[in-house]
Amino acid sequence: MKLSGHHTVLQVIRSTMAALLIALLSTPATSMADEAPDTEYRIKAAFLYNFSRFTVWPEETLQGRSEFSLCTLGSTRFREQLDTLAGKTVHNKTIVVKHFDSMEDVLDCQLVFIGELDDLTETLWTLKAQPVLTVSNDEGFTEDGGIIQFKLIDNKIRFRINVDAAKSSRLAISSKLLSLAINVTGIR
Amino acid sequence: MKRLGNISIRWKLTLLIVTISSVSLLLASIAFITSDRINTQQTVSNNLFSMAEIIAANSSAALLFGDTVAAKETLGLLQSQQHIQAAAIYGMEEKVFASYRKSGITIDLPSADIQSENTLFWGDHVELFTHINYEGEQIGVIYLRSDMKAVHDRLIWFLGIVAVVLLVSLLITFILSTRLQCLITDPLLRLSATARQIRVEKNYSLRVIGEGRDELGNLITDFNAMLDEIQSRDTELSEHHSLLEERVAQRTRELEIANSKLATSRDHAESVAKRMEHFAYHDALTGLPNRILLNDRITTVLAHARRNQGMVALLFLDLDRFKIINDSLGHAVGDQLLRVIARRLGNCIREEDTVARLGGDEFMVVLPKISGSSDAGRISRKIIDSLIDPISCNGHVLNITTSIGISIYPYDGTDSETLIKHADISMYRAKELGRNKAVYFTAEMNAGSRKQLALETNLRQAIAKDQLKLFYQPKIDISRNTIIGLEALLRWEHPTMGMISPREFIPVAEDSGLIIPIGEWVLNTAFTQLKQWHNAGFHDLTVAVNLSSAQLSRPGFEGVVKQALQAAGVDACMTELEITENLAMDNIESAIAILEKLKKLGISIAMDDFGTGYSSLSYLRRLPVDTVKIDQSFVREIPGSQEDTLIVQTIIAMAHSLGLSLIVEGIENVKQLNFFKQQGCHIVQGFLFSKPVEAGEILNMLTAQSVPGTINLVN
Numbered sequence: 077m078k079l080s081g082h083h084t085v086l087q088v089i090r091s092t093m094a095a096l097l098i099a100l101l102s103t104p105a106t107s108m109a110d111e112a113p114d115t116e117y118r119i120k121a122a123f124l125y126n127f128s129r130f131t132v133w134p135e136e137t138l139q140g141r142s143e144f145s146l147c148t149l150g151s152t153r154f155r156e157q158l159d160t161l162a163g164k165t166v167h168n169k170t171i172v173v174k175h176f177d178s179m180e181d182v183l184d185c186q187l188v189f190i191g192e193l194d195d196l197t198e199t200l201w202t203l204k205a206q207p208v209l210t211v212s213n214d215e216g217f218t219e220d221g222g223i224i225q226f227k228l229i230d231n232k233i234r235f236r237i238n239v240d241a242a243k244s245s246r247l248a249i250s251s252k253l254l255s256l257a258i259n260v261t262g263i264r
Numbered sequence: 265m266k267r268l269g270n271i272s273i274r275w276k277l278t279l280l281i282v283t284i285s286s287v288s289l290l291l292a293s294i295a296f297i298t299s300d301r302i303n304t305q306q307t308v309s310n311n312l313f314s315m316a317e318i319i320a321a322n323s324s325a326a327l328l329f330g331d332t333v334a335a336k337e338t339l340g341l342l343q344s345q346q347h348i349q350a351a352a353i354y355g356m357e358e359k360v361f362a363s364y365r366k367s368g369i370t371i372d373l374p375s376a377d378i379q380s381e382n383t384l385f386w387g388d389h390v391e392l393f394t395h396i397n398y399e400g401e402q403i404g405v406i407y408l409r410s411d412m413k414a415v416h417d418r419l420i421w422f423l424g425i426v427a428v429v430l431l432v433s434l435l436i437t438f439i440l441s442t443r444l445q446c447l448i449t450d451p452l453l454r455l456s457a458t459a460r461q462i463r464v465e466k467n468y469s470l471r472v473i474g475e476g477r478d479e480l481g482n483l484i485t486d487f488n489a490m491l492d493e494i495q496s497r498d499t500e501l502s503e504h505h506s507l508l509e510e511r512v513a514q515r516t517r518e519l520e521i522a523n524s525k526l527a528t529s530r531d532h533a534e535s536v537a538k539r540m541e542h543f544a545y546h547d548a549l550t551g552l553p554n555r556i557l558l559n560d561r562i563t564t565v566l567a568h569a570r571r572n573q574g575m576v577a578l579l580f581l582d583l584d585r586f587k588i589i590n591d592s593l594g595h596a597v598g599d600q601l602l603r604v605i606a607r608r609l610g611n612c613i614r615e616e617d618t619v620a621r622l623g624g625d626e627f628m629v630v631l632p633k634i635s636g637s638s639d640a641g642r643i644s645r646k647i648i649d650s651l652i653d654p655i656s657c658n659g660h661v662l663n664i665t666t667s668i669g670i671s672i673y674p675y676d677g678t679d680s681e682t683l684i685k686h687a688d689i690s691m692y693r694a695k696e697l698g699r700n701k702a703v704y705f706t707a708e709m710n711a712g713s714r715k716q717l718a719l720e721t722n723l724r725q726a727i728a729k730d731q732l733k734l735f736y737q738p739k740i741d742i743s744r745n746t747i748i749g750l751e752a753l754l755r756w757e758h759p760t761m762g763m764i765s766p767r768e769f770i771p772v773a774e775d776s777g778l779i780i781p782i783g784e785w786v787l788n789t790a791f792t793q794l795k796q797w798h799n800a801g802f803h804d805l806t807v808a809v810n811l812s813s814a815q816l817s818r819p820g821f822e823g824v825v826k827q828a829l830q831a832a833g834v835d836a837c838m839t840e841l842e843i844t845e846n847l848a849m850d851n852i853e854s855a856i857a858i859l860e861k862l863k864k865l866g867i868s869i870a871m872d873d874f875g876t877g878y879s880s881l882s883y884l885r886r887l888p889v890d891t892v893k894i895d896q897s898f899v900r901e902i903p904g905s906q907e908d909t910l911i912v913q914t915i916i917a918m919a920h921s922l923g924l925s926l927i928v929e930g931i932e933n934v935k936q937l938n939f940f941k942q943q944g945c946h947i948v949q950g951f952l953f954s955k956p957v958e959a960g961e962i963l964n965m966l967t968a969q970s971v972p973g974t975i976n977l978v979n
Contacts, residue, residue, distance in 0.1 A: 126328045252325035
């Protein structure tokens, strides 16, 4: 961690190997180099997992299911980082990781990480009443009706939460999670 | 512990109770404090755990999302808990995720062990490690460190309370025990006090007051019962005692009556023993010191004079012509005369001087403090003058004078024997010079008194010229009116000087050694005479011979006696030897030895003149004497003289108690005879029956009495 604190962004970019090594040595949560996508997404994957743990889905949504679908929509930089979550359990369900490009496909997911998407607004509108926890890097995501948005602050991954959006999706977000959010907003 | 032994049982009990209660209280307090400490630690541990749980719950999200700021905020809540010194949250990598230190506390956080979950109590602080879980999954470890101030404060508080409780309960215990121990000690103390009182007052009627049916009650009951027993025994004992005392008193009264019977006319009834002791050292007739006491005085006085270079004078007195008075007017007049003279002599001398009666008409005056010879002369003159006044006795008016011989220590001798001899010689010189004079001893006299010399010369011739004769005085058994024996008495019939008394010539014989042949002659003559009487048919007769001290002290004397017995052919058991008290006392040990030898031969021993010398009971008891002769000087005034009667009764009682037989001398009249008859004395001698007579006359008497019931009473 000390090592990473002293390195410049350029140095890390010039040597992928070094960056990887550093990432491996680094501890997962407290800080990271945002220039290292691997590490960033590994942490974000952990965040996604934790988000699902601090969120309660409507009873009927998870009833009768054996799987918890953690999905990506559109182009994301998640690769194998997400796959490490597969097989873990949340709310007594086994996590299944799925990658989709079509908006219709994610309706059955419980958590969707939305990547670069052309029709973000439409998608969000579609998912607005669905018990799907939406997460994205996109600036203004929560203002647009998304529920949780990642935000890098001082090289640390933080997040914002739109409580109203969660409510309209009938999702109950734990106050503990809320207390960690840098910004909690209601719908505009 | 030793010192505790001396304190009262009261305090011992109190001490016991207080000690036990303090120990139990102390133990209880220790248990209480220990239990409380364990509880407190448990509580502290629980509190810490609860706190950790809260922190864990509130920091789990922060830990999961790596939000150290949020975690620190959560830990920051511990500021309100003053006792928390430090806290930390560790991630699963065992690295500190967030930490908290109370301001002012600088301690290193321990390295976390993810697995462990425990509470550690150190001396001054306590540490807790516990897991942070989320949904059943461990996500980290929380560490809390708390000080023990609360625990310590609580401990101190409890100690204070315990101390106060302990003190208060000790006080209460003390007060209670001092009250309660009375239950035990009061009866004991009552018991003890009563026992002591009984010991001090000897009052066995005291009882211990006490009730109760416990052991102490029983003890008191038993103690009282014991006292009852003692008291009843005491009473019994005192009854016996008083009975005994009564009997003793009765006996004493009887004795007193008996005593007062013995000495009714006397103002003071002196005890017999004291009287006998007095007899031992005093002349019975005059009450003056006797020869023994005189010798003692002279020895003492000379020893004193020797030390102080003093002078001592001895005056030897012999009354002039006393014998004439005695013979013509009788013993009674002579004795009375001697008493008066003794009194007058006593008036002539100072307190420190001594007058003693040597016997007969001889006196001795000892002047221990004279400043010169002339003092002795002056006293002598005074004595001679004191006799100038005539003395009236029994109607006779008598003029008596004395001759005095003076010897002075240290000029005329340095020992008592020499001094007495020289005084005696001087006295004879005074007689020669015409009597009624005092004469100092001079060196010329030392050659020997003329009289003694003359006597000695004559005595030698007397043996050769057959001038010595034996007279015999019969001993009568008055119960049978029979002559049972004879006392042989020596007489010297000088052709020109007439009869010379043995008293005069025996001392000369002793001094010159003539006593030995004379003594042998007496023994042989007496025994031979006895044989003749035996041959004449009077087989039961015994003969008694007087011995002198010179004979007795001569070695082999018993051989002489034995030879005389054999020569005469008489049985030893028919013979008796008479000794005088003084003779026996001169050398008591050798006297006892020789007398024992004589007794072994079968000869019996009689003590002559008993009571006139110093025969105390103890002396008499040691001598192997068979018979005591009561001296005629005591007999003479019986039964007229109460004093003589008392003396004689005493002698008789003493002889009886010693198992000695008695012979009474000098029976002169029927009154005397009857008196001694009453006293149980059967063997007598005296003029009433016969004066000493020659052997031929004895045979006549024996022949005469061979007709029973008749005895020839002379006088």
